Amino acid sequence: MSDSRAPRRRRWLPVVVCALALYVIVRAADTPQGEKPPAGASASTSPPPVGSTTPAAPAATSSSSYDPAGYVSQVRARAQQTGVRAQLLMAILYNESYKPHDPSFERAWQKYKPDASFGIANMHRATFDAVKKGRDFAGRRWDELPDDRDLAIEAEAWYLHDLAAQLPATWHASYTKDELLALGYNTGAGNMLAFARGATPGSQAQSYLDKLHANWAKAARAVGAG
Secondary structure, eight states, rough: OTTTHHHHHHHHHHHHHHHHHHHHHHHHOOOOOOOOOOOOOOOOOOOOOOOOOOOOOOOOOOOOGGGGGGGGGHHHHHHHHHHHHHHHHHHHHGGGGSOOOOOOHHHHHHHHTOOOTTTTTTTTTHHHHHTTTSSTTTOOOGGGGTTOOOHHHHHHHHHHHHHHHSSSOOOSSSSSHHHHHHHHHHHHHHHHHHHTOOOOOHHHHHHHHHHHHHHHHHHHHHHHHH
């Protein structure tokens, strides 16, 4: 007697294989903007309301052709707008380019992992919703980030601006301002302030900082920094 369940199992096989492939690709790739805080860390943000202009952005391209350097005009414009160093904006885009940035892929993955980040700057919903308050993109939605790369860069720039506003005038740790802002982008404001006070980064934060150092010269060449 033939087993009528066999064809049914075969029909499900491609779905299972596809899900496993997505899982393997992005399993450890989705960098959260936050990690377990060091001792004494607290999460806080205080974005001041400031308006902005919006430079034209190229249409989103497939993940295979994405290169952060292709968005140098947007990076420069947003850096000037927010007072954040263009080299830092670009270096973070390189840091965050580890996974495919195809809108269809991002949305498919988000169905498997609802807390996944969106856009070329890998921003989470809560971060985007906090950063956009009082800004010229306050009416935009987080789920628009995969399709609008300039919006992703604008949100990235303002988040770094807001992190910078929370740094003390001086700190005793041996980190530069850009290093602390990158750590804050990856792990959150509370952790950034803890690192400024001398806390030791965890493995995730240290790996992010190492990537920033590796991408720093490339980012400088992309934006034409001296």
